[in-house]
Amino acid sequence: MNFHDSAKAEQELLRAIASGNVESIARTTVDNIWPLFNSHFELLRSAVESLPNSVLDRRPILRALHPMTPVLARTTRPFKPLMSPDEARIMTPDELDVLTLVQIIAFRASGDVAASLIYARRLEDRIAFTKGNSRDRIDGPLWFYHYQIGSTLLAAGESSRALLQFTIARELGRLSLQEDAERLVLARTALAYAVRGSLSDAETTLAEAALQPQSTIAHRESSITAERTAAALIGVERMVSNVDELLSNLxxxxxxxxxxxxxxxxxxxxxxxxxxxxxxxxxxxxxxxxxxxxxxxxxxxxxxxxxxxxxxxxxxxxxxxxxxxxxxxxxxxxxxxxxxxxxxxxxxxxxxxxLRRLEQSRNLGPGQHANLLLLSAWHEMVQSGTLHSATVRQIWRLGLREDSRRLLATMPAQLIELTREGLSADEVAAFDQATEGLAHVDVQRRPVLTGSELRVLNALPVHATTADMAMSFHVSPNTIKSQLSSLYRKLGCSTRDEAVAIASRFHLFAHAAE
Known part of the structure; x- marks a missing residue:
């Protein structure tokens, strides 16, 4: 498998295409896959598209490059290439590397991220413990291997480990002869930072990416979508004024x-x-x-x-x-x-x-920590009806950060008001200015019902009339009417249907059964 000399790779493929022999085209393409992919992508794609399915099915790497494969993989025809141990034994280390790379990408595109993660770890082990000639070359694919391992970790939600792989890929990309390698890696790095809520790091990384050469056709779509998505994530978390424009680019x-x-x-x-x-x-x-x-x-x-x-x-x-x-x-x-x-x-x-399960996570980013803090404050408010002074200070500090605007917008109005009540006049002014324009939801507290109110509530779906309830409970209709009036007042409604709907939302029927 040839991993260098793009001019020679182009000439060999053109000769194979001129011969019209599909086996020769397939063999030449596989043998020169890396230089063709990086320097002659359109020629490579054209050659792959000319091959019949019988040839593609025997060469997973070519099947992975066919434009129809990712489209079908998400719906009717998942692409999950496997290799028998006997077939693997006769392959060179470089060929096994490429096959594992194809498996990473193919399983990920087919929706099997768990399997893709297994192959990503397998390739990571191969890099660490198995000698491969192409990996030692400055123009080799090692940076791309780390990039794809990091991308799979990101797809699996392991953003901190993905960042480590992207760091390695970027350093190798700087050394490589491929001019757009660094930009491609920086785009995914910015995305990983944005997911973790490290918005300043994401912003800085996007700025670095913009200084790099434009991506070549092989990597252009991946680079552009990652950069646009990272920029949109930053904008939404900060709730910037042009957020709709950012969303339209996705x-x-x-x-x-x-x-x-x-x-x-x-x-x-x-x-x-x-x-x-x-x-x-x-x-x-x-x-x-x-x-x-x-x-x-x-x-x-x-x-x-x-x-x-x-x-x-x-x-x-x-x-x-x-x-x-x-x-x-x-x-x-x-x-x-x-x-x-x-x-x-x-x-x-x-x-x-x-909340306990969230607190036990070892890989929370800054945005996730801020989210946990606000959810814990909300929990504190629901339990006690108030906020501890230390909690107020934490929310106030978060409120002054532009990176927390969306998170604060998702908090109930009651929590924001309790926070303001615990601040000085100057602090309230700064807090209000930082959170200006945010819409908050009013949260209805779960009603506390008496035993008789719960009994009447549970009877609403069963008994059609007040008289039926009174007969069932051996009380007067006036008693039922009084209990219903009290129940409706606590639920904030005026009809039986509204009472049942509100009780269902607050799980009061289940509470009564307990």
Missing amino acids: EPYDSIAMSWPLALLVRARSLLARLRPDEALEAVCLARDAHPPQHGSFASDVISSVYLEALWGVGDATTAQNVIEAQTKPGMLTLSAIVRVSLHQSRTDLASSA
């Missing part, structure tokens, strides 16, 4: 780009922060239906969390609760959503459990 919901879950996250965060949950629900449903399930991945965490928060936002408490109960190994985003929905319901037991 790929559509059915994109096959690796960054599609992040594009969904950016859009949904913006919509939820601006109190537009119905649009966020539509966005997550469209994105979910356009891609294969990616269990255990960052994509599945994004989908579950957005779906849960949007459902609650549109008032579908029953489905939201079903989503919570269906979670077996929720990611950090989903755990945060569970805390939010539980606190809206005043379910402090569920919120406490999810």
Whole structure:
């Protein structure tokens, strides 16, 4: 396998194409894959497109390069290339490296991020413990291996480990003869920083990327989508005035780009922060239906969390609760959503459990730490009705940071007001100026009902009339009317249907059964 001399690689492929022999074209392409990929991508793609399926199926690396493969992989034809031990034994170390790289990309594109992660770790081990001639070359693919390992870690939600791989890839890219290697890596690095909430680092990295040469055609789409998504993440977290313009630059919901879950996250965060949950629900449903399930991945965490928060936002408490109960190994985003929905319901037991799991995470970035702090403050407010002075100071400091504007926008109005009550006049003025323009949701506290009120509440779905309830409980109709009046007052409603809906949202029926 030839990893250098792009001019020679081009000449050999052109001769093979002129011969018309598909086996010769395939063999020449595979033998010169790296220089062709970097320097003659359009010629490489044209050669691959000319090959019949029978030839492509025997060469996974060529199948991976066919433009139809990623499109079909997300729907009807997952691409998961495997290799028998006997076949692997006759391959050179360089050939095995490339095959493992193809498996990383193919399984990731097909929605199997867990398997892609296994192959990424396998390639990482090969780099560390197995000699490979191409890896020692300055014009070799080692930087690209680390870049793809980091990309898979990012797709799996392991952003801190992804950053380490991107750091290695960038240093190797600087040394390589490929002029756009550094820009490609910087784009994904900025994305990883933005996901972690390290917005200043993401911003600095984007600025560094902009100073690099434009990406070549082989890497242009990956570089552009990563840079645009990182910029949009920064803008949404800071809730900048041109956020809609940033969002318009993102790929559509059915994109096959690796960054599609992040594009969904950016859009949904913006919509939820601006109190537009119905649009966020539509966005997550469209994105979910356009891609294969990616269990255990960052994509599945994004989908579950957005779906849960949007459902609650549109008032579908029953489905939201079903989503919570269906979670077996929720990611950090989903755990945060569970805390939010539980606190809206005043379910402090569920919120406490999810908060503990968030606190145990060892890889929280700055934005995730800020989110945890605010959720813990909300939990404190629901439990005690007030905020400790230390909590007020923490929220105030967060409020003065532009990076926390979206997070503060997702907090209930009651929490913001309690924070203001604990500040001095000068601090209130600074806090109000920093949080100006943010819309907050009023949170209804879970009603505390007496035993008789709970009994009447549970009877509402069963008995059609007040007389039926009175007969069942062996009391007078006036007694039932009095208890209903008290129940409606506490629930803030005036009809039976409204009372049942509100009680369901706060899980008062389940509470009564306990």
